[in-house]
Amino acid sequence: MGSRAATRTAFDWSWLVIGGCVVFTVYIAVIPLAFLLWQSFRTPQTATVPAVWTLSNYVAAYGSSETFRLFWTSIRFASGASLFAFLVGTALAWMNERTNTPFKTVFFALSLIPLVIPSILFTVAWILLASPQIGIVNQLLQGWFGLEQPPFDIYSMAGMIWVDGLHYSPMAFLLMSAAFRAMDPSLEESATMSGASVWQVLWRVTLKLTWPAIFATILILFVRSIESFEVPALLGLPVGIEVFTSSIYTAVHRYPSQVGLASAYGVALLAITTVGVYAVSRLSGKGSKYATMTGKGFRPRQIDLGSWRWLTASAFIVYFALIVVLPFLVLLWSSFQHFYTVPSREALRNLTLDPYRFVFSYPDLASTVWNSLLLSFGAATVVMLVTSVICWIVVKTKLPARWLLDNIASLPLVFPGIVLGLSIMIFYLNVDIGIYGTIWIMFVAYITRFMPYGLRYNTTSMLQIHQELEESAAMCGASWTTTFRRIVLPLLKPGLVAGWIYVMIVSIRELSTSILLYSPDTRVVSIVIWELWENGQYVELSALGVLFILSLFVLVLVARWVGSRYGIRE
């Protein structure tokens, strides 16, 4: 309605802001997709031969049995990892929400910590733990039990599923916790009062009501797993287990680089994720039918586990050890070594600070850290501000095409990081506006990639702002821009701050998009970690990793503190 606020005579800034944001969003979200499709139908351009239209990329990509294997491996990996993450996350969520497991409030807070461990460091840590050659767990077990063979091999499909599943299990935990918490206990109680037994209640009411949440959670995890790049690249590529994401990377890094083939793979991957994301949105759209949320505050019914509750408590401890303590400790241990060794008394005597000296004397360290901070802070700020306007249009106006705008801004959600990197690379290679190879191309990529998250955070807050709060500002004589600046943005603050922190964290950890876009001058911290890994500099990598995790942790704490300080006054 505020869109009508302009008078016919005077020029109004609101149209500039609204129009600018819409054009920016459409540009940033649609361009990569269009160019990816375009490029997948082109032959590679060389100095002598210009590019022409072709279907050969698709023929090459889909004509071979190799691709079928690739597809099958990707599906197996993603299904395995998502189901594993789902089972672990759901079991923990159920224990946390529906049982009297001791210390569970602590566990809920701790479950947010894995957010600050980037995927690449998590994967490296698990290599250091469970690699057949150098894995601590393997060597210790072999030493204790005199085994001939190392018991675990992280370089396998099972290893990939284990690491990726563990890494995404906190997400499953959060999603399923929300589902369990949202359920009105009176729905179960009325089934009990109707004479249903505990199992009948569980099967016919609880499970049926949670079914949409279960299905949506598994789908989200599946999409995330099939998009993961770090785990397949580090664990799969050395032993020839290839999935779409790692194949795209190798196709681009081959000489000559096969961008067309990579695009054809990218389109296939995009098709899979699009189906997944679409199914999730349909599922949550149907949510109203299954709406188990009521305005009332209630505590869900809790099951008394008796002495079993110590078992569930230890399950939490084991889980926390696997996901945070062990990976961090192994990085910490190796960061004080000259070269990577299993902990022993002898190794303890050889502790050194050399890896840290190496990190601090690293030539580009300052500019790398600066790049990371600049990109993450900049991307978070731009994303949150632009999506606040987009979200306002979608939620508050009655413009006819607003749903389309919502979908366009959410479009990058279907892009796996590496595919997005690929399409942005292709576009700015072909359309030279002078940002290829600069930090700006990564800035554009981060904004594109994380725009949907900003939109979600803003939408949640925006829906809670009563229409009359804006209308009363208009009645007070405020123009649209004044209203937006002085009423809407301050009221959005909780969502803006939370979204800003989230986008900042995921940007600073970002690897799979940056890996195709960085140049020697525009490296970010995660890229340096990648390079150290490629060079086999494990102890130096560990030192940088430990510093990276600690600073991310501090950054999150500071951001949360600032957020609660300057968030909305309750």
Next chain:
Amino acid sequence: MLNVEGLFTEYPNDRGEIVRAAQDVTFTVEEGRLFTLLGPSGCGKTTTLRSIAGLERPRAGEISVNGRVVFSSGTGVFVAPNRRGFGMVFQSYAIWPHMTVFENAAFPLEVGDKKYSRKQVLDNVMRVLTAVQLDELAEREATKLSGGQQQRLALARALVMEPALLLLDEPLSNLDAKLRERMRFELKRLQRELKITTVYVTHDQTEALALSHEIGVMNQGRIQQIGRPRDIYEHPANQFVADFVGNTNFLDGTIACHDGSAAYVVRTEIGDMHVNSPRQMNAGDRIAVSIRPEDVELMETQASGENIWPGTVEQKVFLGEAIDFRVTVGTRSLLSRQHPTLRTPVGGTIFVRVNPEKCVVFSA
């Protein structure tokens, strides 16, 4: 002062159907008067108010204030709400939670076209806050106010820029009964003192009768009747108005014969009834008679005269200051409001009398 002429406002709902919210709405409010739009929910009264505010864009019609046209479909004029200079109090009060009481009230002076000095802002804001008795709480967080205080703050904010017109959208509906009654007096006092032209929207007939100089009763997007509160109550223009404003008994019947110049005998379900009505009607016309509960007299002993029927007490509802009797007369049951001193038991015989003057006749 305010002229609304042939206003049509329509909008699509969530399912894309067109809601005909205001249909051919026409009325005038004189300078310094309080005009109420009264009607059930969904009757289009709020849409009409929002069209005057500029928050909805009408399809057709013309709105002018003091001769200044703010909307006209004929000439294509549409003044944005922030340029109209009207004050408005919303149903939810719309107090901004991120500002203090003072900041809320000062907002209109800061954002408008007219620039005020710091001193002027302070003076003006404190003057309105004093008028609504919130001057003591000026520095308080707006969210720490009670419902009644928030309502008064919303009023102060609407008044601070000395608007040409004050628009009130069900301002009392979120308050509890006791507070609502007090705020009703408060609002009336302020409006009468400041002599500010006001359009008031409510679904509460008591509020409308208590506050207004004039009432426009709306139903299904159309204005049914415009009149002073007493006219609306005593001489409703149609069955809807009679039913919506106050309680009433309806009796269906046909005109039996003339009984003098403005008097008729009506054949009703409970027997022949003498009614007085200025309407021109002929024998055989099908009509409905409306009698207010307080006009249905009850007597324990039979008196002589016209319009008296014997009945049986069916039910009693004790309300404190009054008592409602449901009395069966023939096949019909009638509602009657009595002083609580009448103590006829349920099942007891009672005599009903209706004054022909108090009967209102509508064509059925």
